[in-house]
Amino acid sequence: MKNQDLQNNQEYKYGFTTDIENIKAPKGLSEETIHFISKIKKEPKWMLDWRLKAFNRLKKLKEPNWQKPKFPKINYQDLYYYSAPKSMKDKPKSLDEIDPKLIETYKKLGIPLNEQKKLSGVAVDAVFDSVSVATTFKDELTKKGIIFCPISEAIQKHPELVKKYLGSVIPITDHYFATLNSAVFTDGSFVYIPPNIKCPMELSTYFRINASETGQFERTLIIADKGSYVSYLEGCTAPMRDENQLHAANVELVALDDAEIKYSTVQNWYPGDKNGVGGIYNFVTKRGACRGKNSKISWTQVETGSAITWKYPSCILQGDNSVGEFYSIAITNNHQKADTGTKMIHLGKNTKSKIISKGISAGKADNTYRGLVDIGRKALNSRNYTQCDSLLMGNKCGAHTIPYIRNKNSSSTIEHEATTSKINEDQLFYCNQRGLNQEEAVSLIVNGFCKDVLQQLPMEFAVEAQKLVGISLEGSVG
Amino acid sequence: MLSIKNLSASINNKEILKGVNINIKPGELHAIMGPNGSGKSTLANVLSGREGYKVSGELKYQGKNLNEISIDERAQKGIFLAFQYPTEIPGVNTRNFLKTSFNKVRKAQGKKELDALSFLKILKEKSNELGMDEKMLSRQLNVGFSGGEKKKNEILQMKILEPNLVILDETDSGLDIDALKIVADGVNSSRNDKKSFLVITHYQRLLNFIKPDFVHVLADGKIVKSGTSELAIQLEKTGYKGIN
Numbered sequence: 001m002k003n004q005d006l007q008n009n010q011e012y013k014y015g016f017t018t019d020i021e022n023i024k025a026p027k028g029l030s031e032e033t034i035h036f037i038s039k040i041k042k043e044p045k046w047m048l049d050w051r052l053k054a055f056n057r058l059k060k061l062k063e064p065n066w067q068k069p070k071f072p073k074i075n076y077q078d079l080y081y082y083s084a085p086k087s088m089k090d091k092p093k094s095l096d097e098i099d100p101k102l103i104e105t106y107k108k109l110g111i112p113l114n115e116q117k118k119l120s121g122v123a124v125d126a127v128f129d130s131v132s133v134a135t136t137f138k139d140e141l142t143k144k145g146i147i148f149c150p151i152s153e154a155i156q157k158h159p160e161l162v163k164k165y166l167g168s169v170i171p172i173t174d175h176y177f178a179t180l181n182s183a184v185f186t187d188g189s190f191v192y193i194p195p196n197i198k199c200p201m202e203l204s205t206y207f208r209i210n211a212s213e214t215g216q217f218e219r220t221l222i223i224a225d226k227g228s229y230v231s232y233l234e235g236c237t238a239p240m241r242d243e244n245q246l247h248a249a250n251v252e253l254v255a256l257d258d259a260e261i262k263y264s265t266v267q268n269w270y271p272g273d274k275n276g277v278g279g280i281y282n283f284v285t286k287r288g289a290c291r292g293k294n295s296k297i298s299w300t301q302v303e304t305g306s307a308i309t310w311k312y313p314s315c316i317l318q319g320d321n322s323v324g325e326f327y328s329i330a331i332t333n334n335h336q337k338a339d340t341g342t343k344m345i346h347l348g349k350n351t352k353s354k355i356i357s358k359g360i361s362a363g364k365a366d367n368t369y370r371g372l373v374d375i376g377r378k379a380l381n382s383r384n385y386t387q388c389d390s391l392l393m394g395n396k397c398g399a400h401t402i403p404y405i406r407n408k409n410s411s412s413t414i415e416h417e418a419t420t421s422k423i424n425e426d427q428l429f430y431c432n433q434r435g436l437n438q439e440e441a442v443s444l445i446v447n448g449f450c451k452d453v454l455q456q457l458p459m460e461f462a463v464e465a466q467k468l469v470g471i472s473l474e475g476s477v478g
Numbered sequence: 479m480l481s482i483k484n485l486s487a488s489i490n491n492k493e494i495l496k497g498v499n500i501n502i503k504p505g506e507l508h509a510i511m512g513p514n515g516s517g518k519s520t521l522a523n524v525l526s527g528r529e530g531y532k533v534s535g536e537l538k539y540q541g542k543n544l545n546e547i548s549i550d551e552r553a554q555k556g557i558f559l560a561f562q563y564p565t566e567i568p569g570v571n572t573r574n575f576l577k578t579s580f581n582k583v584r585k586a587q588g589k590k591e592l593d594a595l596s597f598l599k600i601l602k603e604k605s606n607e608l609g610m611d612e613k614m615l616s617r618q619l620n621v622g623f624s625g626g627e628k629k630k631n632e633i634l635q636m637k638i639l640e641p642n643l644v645i646l647d648e649t650d651s652g653l654d655i656d657a658l659k660i661v662a663d664g665v666n667s668s669r670n671d672k673k674s675f676l677v678i679t680h681y682q683r684l685l686n687f688i689k690p691d692f693v694h695v696l697a698d699g700k701i702v703k704s705g706t707s708e709l710a711i712q713l714e715k716t717g718y719k720g721i722n
Contacts, residue, residue, distance in 0.1 A: 424565065426563075426565040427565050427567050429528055429549065429565075430561065430564065430565045430567070431567075432527075432548070432549035432550045432553065433526050433549055433550075433553050433558075433559050433561075434553060434575075434579035434582075434583075434635065434639075435550055435553040435554045435579050435582040435583040435586065435639075436550055436578065436579065436582055437548075437550045438550075440578075440582070444567070444570055444575070444578070445567060445570070447569070447570070448567055448568055448569025448570035448618070448619075449568065449569055450569070451568075451569035451570075452569070
């Protein structure tokens, strides 16, 4: 049976561009660029100094090269580090003042910025190229003392919190891309949940790269104070372009005593075309510190886009009894490559971590799970459970599992399970015989394979993610 | 309903079916019996459109040539195969699967898709008829099901999807006598003058419970003998060797 329809359906739904006038920083990476960004963001001097410190450090660093997916050398002098719609120069005070073209863009993406027509119970911060364009539900959150705003605004309005926590999980000296981000980050979200407050709604940031030759360097900082709880979602798309675009974000999470942060990502950056031309380089540093006792950080990621995905959302389990979780689905099709996983660093006593990773590889794609479980000398009675499952579709793709495991005390236990399987002809035949076509059958089987991870996502996004899983694999079996 | 003329099928250059002729009218139940390796399951696979076979000969269903029609379209047009070994699909909820399949087939037939509530009503009714534990429907599709549960699940789907042509591929294998009766009752209660059945079986046992209109003996890829239900009884006495 041939499914001709499959081929026609492959189009990337979010591949449109918005024709909008931009203000850009001078091309290239220089002190001048950093001064430009800092000035346009009206930043205090300490922030500029912080950036410059990172920039000086960057000069001594080299890009890491141990990852599996190799990529052509990036010319950092050929990129724009700041791009913003012209109408955002004097920041709009309400949604009514936002350029209708921007509102239209987000509408096309299915992200309503208008609070009346919002997703039920989700507050949204929308980042377009280098600036945050709108944050919804601000008032309702403010009543509870919750701060949810663009990080550029937090730098001005809440400098004490930013100074205390920014770079405290990912130091500016960390590694090439994290340091690059520290020097040139443009916008992103800032969240602070005060003690003993359960955030009443999902907080969400939506990232959109629009301008060409532009890198996106957002920075997100989330602090959950003692006894608080927050669930945060992140979504991303970009237009179809035949050049590769760099996305190097830093995300830092801090959970204090008894606090819990749940961070979910649905990453759907443009993956490039069928022949592997174009697509986003998604080189992201995400790290959470369970700084307080009994704290918990849970990462859930659904990675379906990008030409190359290279990221390891990690947990540093400092507080006694703290818990780190990582649930991941990474789907690669055509020429996409992913090298992703997590690091669980156990430092406190009785710390627990759980890793569930589902890698799906189709076409000529290459999918690597790479993870580190490190249980320290003083992290007595700690436990880790890891399960890595890979699913292969066709015979031209690859799946690799590279676990690094270190246990430095004898009272802790580590379990690791891994499976690799091919999508089963009998399962496809069974579904077909019940009236499902090839695409529907693949989507159903793969969603079943990913179920343990999908059920970790907040309800509103689980449905969207399920559809995305199906769409990403269209045309992979025929 | 179904007309098979001079049907041959080979896989990896090995000829399995070597010119099979069967004609099934609406309302008829035909049994195919035959020793291991005679091509019974291949016939079921070829009728439902499974890929990998090189097929020649004529295959007409409701007057239409089946050769050009994909597996899912055949299913949507009312051809149902109850599998000999229903496959496990981890992570997929049985109830949701049945609903997806039910609505896919309905939609293709130009009928209105049913909402969850209306569907569950039908599901409950049909699963009760088969004496099935409803908890089973909350489990992952066929995962950890006993042999009997898997076969009952097949019959449940047969009842729900209301096909025109039902192919039962050794549905009796691995069933104890109680489960066999339930499955047979499920088939018998679905019989009517519009629906046709092709029951593939190794043993005569099932045919004590499901009375066929015609019995065909398949050996080495050919129908070597056809007759009424008497033939099945004769076979039980003489064995397949006694036929040739």
